[in-house]
Amino acid sequence: MSLGDLRVSEATEFDVVWRARSGGPDNLGATFFEPSTVDIAQGYAVLGYHSQPNNKRFSGRSVVAYDDLNGNIKAPVDYINLWNSLSFQIDQDGIGFIWLPKCPDGYKALGHVVTNSTQKPSPDKIRCVKAELTEQCEHYKWIWGAEGFNVYTTRPSNRGTQSMGVHLGSFVAQVGGVMSDIACLKNTKSDLSAMPTLDQLKPLIDAYAPWVFFHPDEKYRPATVEWFFENGGLLYKKGDEANPVTILPDGSNLPQGGSDDNAYWLDLPPDSDARDKLERGDLAKAKVYVHVKPMFGATFTDIVIWMYYPFNGPATVKFRIFNIKADHLGEHTGDWEHVTLRVNNFNGELQRIYLSEHSGGTWVDATDIEFQDRNKAAVYASKHGHAFYSKPGLVLDGSDGIGLRNDCEKADLYLDTGFFYTLLSAEYLGTAVVEPPWINYSRKWGPRAAIYIEDEFDKIMKRLPKFLRGPFKRVFYKLPIKILEEEGPTSIKTKSSWYGDEI
Structure with missing residues (x-):
């Protein structure tokens, strides 16, 4: 090399x-x-x-x-x-x-x-x-x-x-x-010759793209962006909220570029039936979006698998032996999660996998990953929150038995991302991969919901025995509240990891 x-x-x-x-x-x-x-x-x-x-x-x-x-x-x-x-x-x-x-x-x-x-x-x-x-x-x-x-x-x-x-x-x-x-x-000459060609990308993705397992009780499933647009997703403009715009399937009528200035946002349709349909997603027709980029002087290739959910469901709070299902805490329209496959360009082997977890994530060495179908990593999406983990079971965002539940199970509900994907972007290949217009929409993929954490806190307090309300009040605001924000995400292209490293 x-x-x-x-x-x-x-x-x-x-x-x-x-x-x-x-x-x-x-x-x-x-x-x-x-x-x-x-x-x-x-x-x-x-x-x-x-x-x-x-x-x-x-x-x-x-x-x-x-x-x-x-x-x-x-x-x-x-x-x-x-x-x-x-x-x-x-x-x-x-x-x-x-x-x-x-x-x-x-x-x-x-x-x-x-x-x-x-x-x-x-x-x-x-x-x-x-x-x-x-x-x-x-x-x-x-x-x-x-x-x-x-x-x-x-x-x-x-x-x-x-x-x-x-x-x-x-x-x-x-x-x-x-x-x-x-x-x-x-890499003094920024030599990218070790990066995979367009023809080489398909066998790499086919070999390593993960199987994503969903919780058997997952209500809010992934879908394609195009399906969301075609089935009623709307564009809202600040100051003209009464006149939302239907979005074209490729997103070509979305505002392009700019910054997240809160001037525009996407949302579900107001009709309850149409809204419920979009919230549930469409796993049967779902696919992921793949972004490929060079890392470490083009000695590694990052294959980023982006998964879109039209809706993120409510959280469940664990407090000692009690599991308290929130009414709306953690809900928001639009949810982007991703898995990054880091491939060694010296030998084409999978080196590590990055799993996004709410606002952060974790690197896992390939030697510590469970594999399906030979080379495909098994990845587990948590119920409602959709954070990715390398093993099934409960992961608690919190400590001492108190926190937000991330429940994962290996069920028949899964997506083979190597079979259902679209190559979204590979900028190092120049014009060989054409990005869809929606990727350059830089505003929110969901509105800021009119839900207040304090109101949800009061509802949870009423469900607890009186002798536990004091201890719960002392720990509630120590929970990772960022996870509970009821606000849609920004465009994936505005994420720091689009051009940078994960962590």
Whole structure:
């Protein structure tokens, strides 16, 4: 793969150098790996060693660079021993030593070397990279630590479709609160040649697009945007609310561009039967909308699966042993949820999956995903709220048995998104994918409802035994109220993740 001035490949085979068996996430320790010379093609050099916590299945990867003898990469001039486990009373296999390369002037270290002896590593163990071919990186997830020493995964500080920093798979060490000076690679020429072509996208989507399982009691199901428009969805304009406009199937009569200035919004029709029909959606004809974008300097492809619901149902509050169904709390017209498939462009393998959850979300490694039909992730949509999770069961937004219920079950109610989808946008392909007009409608997909959280709170209080009303009042406003806002979402193209990273 070309990063402009540097050719790179990826090592996926590793040799264990040192393992700590305690500390870190779940107190299970961490393992430190050297990219295997057997797996590295001739002429390529290691840029950093790999580490991961022992509470996760192995999913190692490490970017290696080709030494074309033009001076883009050089051996370190020395090493600094940042830390060793000699004096630490920890459960470990051998003794671990963490080294920071000292690079020639004008060069940057992109990772550490790990050994199991006091002897300094050979200069051939790692390479430094010319500074102008690198970019600032930051520490990300904690891997392991012991008494003032910590190691973290790294990622580019600037991330998005236009950002060219490359995720390497290496780690960074922190000693006494001071982070090592570690950089990331950069795609200096913004070379997108590793991104899938239009013809390659279909087999990728077919292979990895998830099965979305809905709760058997889900009343508010997904539909297509076109179905919503054709069956009575209306456009309202501020100051002219008495004259809503019927929307064309492709949304071509919707206001285009601009900002979310509250001048326009979409809503359900006033007729109760038509309104009820739209609220329930149409799973039988539903499909998802796919947005494809480059990430990490085009070394990864993000395939974003967008699902549209005409209506988001009311929440259920859990308070100790009581489950209290709200009348309208959490209801709003229009609901966009998404799953992002992060595909490695070195080998075409699914690396991670992002699951949107109300106003946030979670990354899940592919090794921790349940799969259906070989490569298709099983994703669970919560009842009424439609947040996505990787496992069935109850997820509580709250703590100590108090919060908002997210109930997921594996039922016969599901959608194979790889079979029912439309390729919505792939801007890196130029004009090859034509976006529908509705995607550039930037206002709300639902009105601000005339529902007050205080009124809903009073209704819930009346349903509780008197001795529980005081405790419930003390915790209610600590709940994630943002989830309960009765307001339609903005356009998916205005989301920060459209051009940026998820989190």
